[in-house]
Amino acid sequence: DFVVTQSPDSLAVSLGERATINCKSSLSLLYNSNNKNYLAWYQQKPGQPPKLLIHWASVRASGVPDRFSGSGSGTDFTLTISSLQAEDVAVYYCQQYYSTAYTFGQGTKLEIK
């Protein structure tokens, strides 16, 4: 099974500052035949379903502000919010889709300091 682990579990960042969330997979998510990493990032606000932010580890979904960026390859990935806005308060999840037994990280709760 692909186990995906996020760090930290919670994070408090000042408005306008950078927020960084890490995600580590137990197995490589890089598919060699197409050189793509099968990892996505989601944002979830209270009472709402998850919203796709990033796929293929670094491709922003349509309509996602460019302050959100994804990086990494293989087993280690990062979601960065370059300048935190009040509306970014949420729980963030990484998710692997290398295996169709899709798995999510445990979530990182992002708050304003």
Next chain:
Amino acid sequence: QVQLQQSGPGLVKPSQTLSLTCAISGDSVSGKSAAWNWFRQSPSRGLEWLGRTYYSSRWFTDYAVSVKGRITINPDTSRNQFSLEVNSVTPADTAVYYCARWGWELQTFDYWGQGTQVIVSS
């Protein structure tokens, strides 16, 4: 624009069957562009993928190992929807249940239902 509308009871008694439906608008349950999934979310299990159904020359259904044998996902082409049944529920099945579309082209969960809080209690 694809929309998914969930329906079903919010309270189920232990040992009974949990049944939820996800109605699709803006796409087809038997179309080639997507697979149709169910998830649940609870403090103890986090976000958990339960299974999916999709049509590609014939119907395919896949289930998570953790729930295989207890759940059934069925498409309903006449109503353009799909359903989830979980048998012999226990309090551990208490969760918010979501349906979601997996788009084959971008390989993402791009559209989600609104979520249904299901409590298993007598």
